[in-house]
Amino acid sequence: MFFFKKLVGPFLMPVPFCLALVLLGLALLWLKRRQGAGKWLATLGALLLLLLGYGSVSGRLLATLERRYAPAGDVSAAAGRVRWVVVLGGGSSADEGMPAAMRLSEGSLARLVEGIRLQRQLPGSRLLLSGGSVFGSTPDAEAMRALAVELGVDPAALELDAASPDTETQAEAVRARLGAEEFYLVTSASHMPRALALFRKAGTNPTPAPTHFLTQGNPTLSPGEFFPSTGGLRSAELATYEYLGLAWAKVRGKI
Numbered sequence: 001m002f003f004f005k006k007l008v009g010p011f012l013m014p015v016p017f018c019l020a021l022v023l024l025g026l027a028l029l030w031l032k033r034r035q036g037a038g039k040w041l042a043t044l045g046a047l048l049l050l051l052l053g054y055g056s057v058s059g060r061l062l063a064t065l066e067r068r069y070a071p072a073g074d075v076s077a078a079a080g081r082v083r084w085v086v087v088l089g090g091g092s093s094a095d096e097g098m099p100a101a102m103r104l105s106e107g108s109l110a111r112l113v114e115g116i117r118l119q120r121q122l123p124g125s126r127l128l129l130s131g132g133s134v135f136g137s138t139p140d141a142e143a144m145r146a147l148a149v150e151l152g153v154d155p156a157a158l159e160l161d162a163a164s165p166d167t168e169t170q171a172e173a174v175r176a177r178l179g180a181e182e183f184y185l186v187t188s189a190s191h192m193p194r195a196l197a198l199f200r201k202a203g204t205n206p207t208p209a210p211t212h213f214l215t216q217g218n219p220t221l222s223p224g225e226f227f228p229s230t231g232g233l234r235s236a237e238l239a240t241y242e243y244l245g246l247a248w249a250k251v252r253g254k255i
Contacts, residue, residue, distance in 0.1 A: 053228025088139020089131020
């Protein structure tokens with residue numbers, strides 16, 4: 001099931017999906033009886049790709065996910081009550097020749113930094129770094145641990161879940177370790193709605209601590225906002241990925 005999800009999912013992302021519409025439309029244009037359908041498909045694919053390239057459009061889609069939960073801020077008042085900070089991995093490289101900070105994806109790096117910040121506000125607390133290997137990569141948990149130690153985190157304050165490849169299995173692993181104990185859950189803001197739903201369904205007691213916000217308010221317009229960009233397509237891809245993940249989990253009764 002995990003392999004099937006990872007295989008089919010990319011075909012539903014905005015760029016492959018829109019390009020498939022364009023290519024199918026172009027192919028139909030060579031058939032005399034299907035030229036009308038070909039024009040419609042090619043036009044639809046091109047216009048959809050153009051529309052999603054605008055940050056004002058794709059950013060709003062992403063913001064509906066990212067703005068559901070506010071950042072954790074100062075959590076020192078929870079010291080003594082909350083003893084765990086759980087950080088979910090978001091990708092890493094297996095290139096051993098790179099420094100630890102460069103092996104983490106942008107999302108994993110932001111999540112780890114936020115997790116360390118929270119853990120330092122909670123004396124005596126521990127970091128549970130979660131993320132297994134996906135298709136031969138280094139487990140996210142191990143890559144995050146290496147950087148956490150370099151940043152001064154006491155190795156004794158670290159615990160790893162290096163076996164869970166996705167959010168659903170991460171939730172089950174955390175339940176097995178922490179039970180109903182309260183903890184701060186750190187992941188990217190766009191991923192938080194799905195992660196929180198899966199963790200709560202698994203019977204854990206998380207408090208959301210989102211980070212890695214890609215949609216942030218800007219009081220003035222910049223010239224770049226009048227043009228489509230790869231940044232807009234990236235926002236559309238992240239939003240699509242999370243909404244598909246939510247739908248898949250809902251269909252399977254996991255949330």
